[in-house]
Amino acid sequence: MDIKTLYQLSYGIYIITSARGDKLNGQIANTLFQITSEPPAIAVSINKQNLTHEFIHDSRVFAASILSQDTPLSFIGNFGFKSGRDIDKFAQVNYKIGKTGAPIVLDHALGYLEAKVINEVDVGTHTIFTGDLIEAETLKSGEPMTYAYYHDVKRGTAPKTAPTYRKEEKEVKKAAKYKCTVCGYIYDPEKGDPDGGIAPGTPFEEIPNDWVCPVCGARKEQFEKIGE
Amino acid sequence: MNLLALRKLRYGLYVVGSRRKDRFNGLIANGVSQVSAVPANFVVSINKENLTHEFIKASKVLSFSVLSKNTPLSFIGRFGFNSGREIDKFKGVSYKIGKTGAPIVLDNTLAYVEANVINEADLGTHTIFIAQMVDSDIIREGEPMTYDYYSEVKRGPTSKKSSLYIEQIAATKAQKYQCRRCSSIYDPEFGDPDGNVSPGTSFELLPDDWKCPICGASKNYFDKLEGTE
Numbered sequence: 085m086d087i088k089t090l091y092q093l094s095y096g097i098y099i100i101t102s103a104r105g106d107k108l109n110g111q112i113a114n115t116l117f118q119i120t121s122e123p124p125a126i127a128v129s130i131n132k133q134n135l136t137h138e139f140i141h142d143s144r145v146f147a148a149s150i151l152s153q154d155t156p157l158s159f160i161g162n163f164g165f166k167s168g169r170d171i172d173k174f175a176q177v178n179y180k181i182g183k184t185g186a187p188i189v190l191d192h193a194l195g196y197l198e199a200k201v202i203n204e205v206d207v208g209t210h211t212i213f214t215g216d217l218i219e220a221e222t223l224k225s226g227e228p229m230t231y232a233y234y235h236d237v238k239r240g241t242a243p244k245t246a247p248t249y250r251k252e253e254k255e256v257k258k259a260a261k262y263k264c265t266v267c268g269y270i271y272d273p274e275k276g277d278p279d280g281g282i283a284p285g286t287p288f289e290e291i292p293n294d295w296v297c298p299v300c301g302a303r304k305e306q307f308e309k310i311g312e
Numbered sequence: 313m314n315l316l317a318l319r320k321l322r323y324g325l326y327v328v329g330s331r332r333k334d335r336f337n338g339l340i341a342n343g344v345s346q347v348s349a350v351p352a353n354f355v356v357s358i359n360k361e362n363l364t365h366e367f368i369k370a371s372k373v374l375s376f377s378v379l380s381k382n383t384p385l386s387f388i389g390r391f392g393f394n395s396g397r398e399i400d401k402f403k404g405v406s407y408k409i410g411k412t413g414a415p416i417v418l419d420n421t422l423a424y425v426e427a428n429v430i431n432e433a434d435l436g437t438h439t440i441f442i443a444q445m446v447d448s449d450i451i452r453e454g455e456p457m458t459y460d461y462y463s464e465v466k467r468g469p470t471s472k473k474s475s476l477y478i479e480q481i482a483a484t485k486a487q488k489y490q491c492r493r494c495s496s497i498y499d500p501e502f503g504d505p506d507g508n509v510s511p512g513t514s515f516e517l518l519p520d521d522w523k524c525p526i527c528g529a530s531k532n533y534f535d536k537l538e539g540t541e
Contacts, residue, residue, distance in 0.1 A: 089423040089448035090346055092378040094324030094458045115345045118318050119357050120437045121477045126318075127355070127440070129347040150320040195317035205433045207442050209348040212355060214435060220317040228320045230458075247346045 090248070095231040099149040099163050099189045100128055101179075102139035108174050108187040111136045112164035114231045114248055116148050124217040126199050129210045131245040135168040140213055144201040145184035149193035153227040156279050157240055157269075159192055161299035165243055165267040183219050195222040210247060239275060240299060241268040262288045262307040267300035271307060318476070323459040325383075326376040327391050327417045328356055329407070330367035336402045336415040339364045340392035342459045343440070343475060344376050352445040354427060357438050359473040363396040368429060368441055373412040375426040381455040383420040385468055385496075385506050389526035391417075392471060393494040411447050423450045438475055466506075469496040469526060489515045489534040494527035498534060 101110035115129035128146060130137045140146045151160075163173055178190045182198045189196075199215030231248065234240045242249045262271045271277065271291075276284040279298045282291055288307070295304055323342035330337060343357030356374060358365045368374050379388070391401055406418045410426040417424075427443035459476065462468040470477050472495075489498045498504065498518075503511040506525045509518060515534065522531050 085445075085447055086423075086449045089378075089425055089450055090352065092324075092423040092450075092456050093344065093346060094322060094456055095345065096320070096322035115347055116321060117323065117343050117345055117357070118321060118475050119343060119435050119440060121475050122437065124315065124318065125435060127357075127435075129345065129355070150317070195314075195320050197317060203433055203435075205431065205440070205442060207347045207353045207355070207431070208351060210353075212347055212433075212440070212442075214433065214440075217313075217318075220313050220315055222314050222317045222320070228322055230322050247348050249349045 091235075095248070097151050097155075097160070097229040097231055097234050098128075099151065099193070100130065100136060100140075100146055101149070101187045101189060102136055102143055102146045103181075103186055104139045104142050107139075107168075108172075108179075109135050109139050109168035110163050110173055110187065110189060111168075112160055113148075114246070119214060124220075125202070125214060126197060126217055127212050127214040129207070129212050129247060131210050131247075133245055137211060140201065141204070141211075143185070145186045145199070145218075146201070146213065146215065147182050147184065147186040147188045147196060147198045149189040149196045151229040152192050152194050152224075153229045153233055155192040155229055157238055157298040158279065158301065160234070160240060161267065161297070161301060163189075165300040190223065193223050194226050194228055195220070209245075239270070239272065241270070243267065260288065261310045263310050264297045264300065264302050265306050265308055266302040267297065269297055269299040270310065319460075323476075325379050325388070325457040325459055325462055327379065327421075328358065328364060329375045329377070329415045329417055330364055330371055330373060331414055332367045332370045335367070335396075336400075336407075337364050337367050337396035338391050338401055338415065338417060339396075340388055340471075341376070343438070347442070353430070354425065354443050354445065355440045356443060357435070357440045357475060359438050359475075361473055365439060369432075369439075371413065372429040373414040373426070374429065374441065374443055375410055375412070375414040375416040375424055377417040377421040377424045379457040380420050380422050380452070381457045381461060383457055385466060385525040386528065387420055388462070388468060389494060389496075389524075389528070393469075393527045418451060421451045422454050422456055424448060437473075467497065467499060467502055469494060487515065488537040490537045491524045491527065491529050492533050492535060493529040494524065496524055496526040497537060 095114035431442040
C-alpha cells in the first residue's frame with residue numbers, strides 16, 4: 085500500500101456554505117462533483133465535526149462557490165482553518181443570499197451552484213450530501229483552483245478534518261523551514277511567501293515581526309523550526 | 313440557470329475495473345473521489361446501464377487506475393466508448409489481478425486503488441458506490457489526466473451515459489465533422505495530434521485510411537456538423 089497514490093486524484097477547491105436560521109457558515113471542500121446530468125444533481129462530502137455539516141443537515145440546502153486559481157491563501161484560511169463556532173466567517177466577505185436561502189460567496193468565485201439535499205450517505209468521518217441542482221451561474225472567466233495547484237504551487241495545507249489530510253507533510257530539503265503550529269502551513273525560505281510580499285530566498289529569521297501565517301493568520305512566534 | 317458553471321468543477325479521469333466470476337470489465341469514469349481519510353473511503357459514481365455497474369453490484373469489489381495525461385485517446389475510447397457486452401476490453405491490455413480479485417489496468421496508469429464496496433446510494437441514472445481501500449500503489453511518475461484536459465485540450469468527447477454530458481455545441485465557424493459511432497468531433501482548427509494530423513487540416517484532406525482517434529471508425533462514419541451560430 086502506497087499512500088502517495090491518493091495524491092494523484094484530481095479535485096477542485098470550493099467554498100461550501102449553508103444557513104441555519106439567520107446564521108451563515110461556510111468551509112473549504114475538495115470533494116464536490118456532479119452525479120447525474122438529467123436532472124442535474126451534485127454531491128459534496130463534509131466532515132461530521134464541522135459546523136457547516138450541522139447547518140446542511142438541519143436546513144437541507146447548500147451552495148458551492150468555485151474558487152479561482154488566484155484566490156489568496158488567507159481567503160482559503162478564513163474559511164478552511166477557522167470555525168464558525170468562534171468567528172463570523174462572512175464578516176469581511178462579499179456574498180449574496182441565494183434561492184435556497186444559503187449564502188453564496190462571491191469573492192474569488194468563478195461561478196456557483198445551489199442545491200437542495202435529497203439524500204445523506206454516512207461514510208465514517210464524513211457524510212456525503214447529495215442534492216438536486218436548483219441554481220447555477222458563472223460569475224467570471226478564469227482557471228479554477230485545483231487541489232494540486234493549491235498544494236504544490238501555492239503550498240497550502242489541509243486541516244486534520246479534510247478527507248485529503250496528509251499525516252506527514254514531509255520536508256527533505258536543507259533550508260531551515262518553519263511550520264505553523266495552528267494550521268500546519270510550512271514556510272519554505274526557497275519559495276518565500278508571495279501572497280505576503282516575502283521574496284523567495286528570505287530566511288524565516290528575516291521576515292518582519294508583523295508577518296502572519298498566509299493561511300490562518302497566526303503570528304510569527306507561533307511557528308516552530310522543522311528538524312531534518 | 314447556467315449549466316456551464318458545472319464545467320468549472322475539476323475531476324480526474326480513471327479506468328474503473330471490476331469482475332463477475334471469471335469475466336472482467338472496466339470503463340472510464342470521472343466521478344471518483346476520496347471521502348474520508350481514516351479509513352480511506354472512496355465514492356465511485358457509475359451509470360446503471362453500464363456492464364461494470366452489474367459487475368460491481370455482483371462482486372462488491374472495484375479498482376480504479378489514475379490515467380496519465382499522456383494517455384492516447386484510443387485507449388480512452390477502448391474503455392469509454394465500447395461495451396463489455398460486445399468486446400473483451402482487457403484483451404491486449406496490461407493488467408493484474410488485485411488482492412480483492414478485481415482487475416487493475418496498468419497501461420497508461422500512474423497509480424491505482426482497489427477497494428471493497430461497503431455501501432451504495434441510488435441517484436437516479438447513477439449509483440454511487442462507497443468503497444473502502446484494500447490496497448494501492450504507484451506505477452509511474454507523471455501528471456494525471458484531468459477531465460478538462462481531456463475535454464478542452466485533447467478534445468475528447470463525453471459519453472451520453474456520463475453525468476457530465478451536455479448537448480454538444482458546435483459553436484465556431486470551421487467545418488467540423490462528427491463520428492456517428494462515438495460522437496467525437498473532428499475540428500480542423502485542432503487537427504488530430506494523436507494521428508499526426510496537423511492543425512489547420514480540413515476534413516476533406518485527411519488520408520482515406522485515417523480513423524477516428526477515439527473509436528477507430530473509418531472516415532466515412534463521419535457526418536458534417538451543421539453550424540449553430
